[in-house]
């Protein structure tokens with residue numbers, strides 16, 4: 001039964017100042033902290049010193065809003081007469097009203113790209129993820145992989161399907177916001193990646209999105225019919241998990257150097273696979289693996305099921321093991337020749353086919369994460385008081401936040417422009433025209449993330465390097481934004497590729 005709340009005057013609250021009877025006011029609501037004081041992580045004495053007072057500003061200078069949301073049901077005893085709260089507590093699923101906290105269309109600006117269906121889609125995902133977030137925070141903290149139950153839930157709600165792009169594989173599936181598969185476009189997918197990133201738990205987020213969004217495309221684009229029919233629905237409905245296994249300890253971005261071998265058996269019916277793979281996201285809990293191997297005819301992609309001889313073990317990285325980042329060993333693993341994805345010796349084309357999409361998806365995600373960090377900085381700078389004024393009243397802080405916003409908005413706008421091209425170009429034209437811009441966008445998006453992370457840490461000070469409390473998102477971002485700068489092609493390779501692509505189309509007759 002909910003507690004009955006009473007109405008008090010400020011004078012009444014002011015009488016409750018002792019160890020045995022201690023009340024405080026936060027935003028015109030009254031809290032009895034007498035029994036809580038001994039459990040208060042900030043210390044009992046502090047709370048008692050503040051007994052009887054309005055502690056709103058001090059409270060918000062030291063605690064995230066989620067603290068009061070969590071403790072209010074236990075500690076709130078009433079409200080102050082003729083007053084109402086001035087601080088908004090967003091409902092789960094609300095869009096933020098903090099300037100620049102959402103892409104401009106969702107802050108009331110006009111856009112040629114979005115319509116009502118994109119708004120419905122974003123809203124549905126934001127609400128759905130608000131329910132998932134508590135589990136995400138626990139998994140992230142405890143290094144626990146997302147459960148199969150959660151995968152099934154995300155699969156049935158169409159969340160998994162909405163992260164691999166428009167295509168025939170969506171047919172018959174339910175999508176968030178009731179969007180019909182035939183109306184689903186790359187802007188919906190962009191929103192899906194943004195909303196997933198907004199959960200704010202990078203390891204867990206990769207745990208529920210990274211493996212299949214790059215592991216499944218080789219199957220639905222190049223798999224033989226018997227695999228497509230079975231595996232694609234299993235994965236999209238969250239019943240089985242798949243990952244992409246390309247990189248090895250000896251070779252990262254240089255795919256041509258992979259050493260995992262697949263030798264044909266004398267009867268020509270199977271390959272025997274031997275070798276190792278490293279940094280394979282979702283590998284620890286995947287059932288299926290899309291694997292790059294070397295056969296007699298060259299680099300080949302194989303679909304391999306978990307079986308004897310295939311072992312996965314977790315690798316500890318700078319984010320949570322909820323991502324399932326793994327080291328995989330293949331010892332005499334037997335794979336039917338029918339499991340070749342594409343053609344033998346043409347694995348490179350299979351790998352390249354989805355590269356642009358993968359890089360674009362990383363852009364969607366890192367740009368959304370960076371935006372959240374800017375929102376955290378703006379909120380903090382507004383509520384944190386030092387030397388008698390808010391942080392935001394210091395020109396040096398405004399200069400940092402100005403630099404953050406003005407570096408983020410151009411990459412968001414470039415992302416939307418590229419997404420528009422993806423919606424309107426056939427695959428071949430996309431490959432010719434977008435490989436360079438996507439590579440350069442990825443380079444710039446992760447450079448922006450780097451600078452924002454650095455400035456955010458300076459703004460938060462000690463809290464920006466502390467895993468709990470006010471700066472926890474800043475600390476986590478600092479530890480993890482580099483994943484986006486390395487995976488799917490490092491910054492160095494991205495800028496080089498962008499320029500090489502541009503030079504391919506450089507007119508032979510152009511002169512200075």
Ligand code: HEM
Nearest residue numbers: 031041042046047050055058059062067071075468469470
């Ligand atoms: C309803 C009232 C309050 C509740 C439920 C509460 C709860 C908490 C919690 C959960 C933490 C740990 C935060 C974290 O690490 O994320 C904390 C820390 C702290 N609290 Fe409170 N608190 C309350 C009121 C106050 C008041 C009135 C003060 C004094 C102004 C205060 C001072 C502190 C301090 C100094 C810390 C340590 C902050 C840090 O490590 O940076 N708290 N409190």
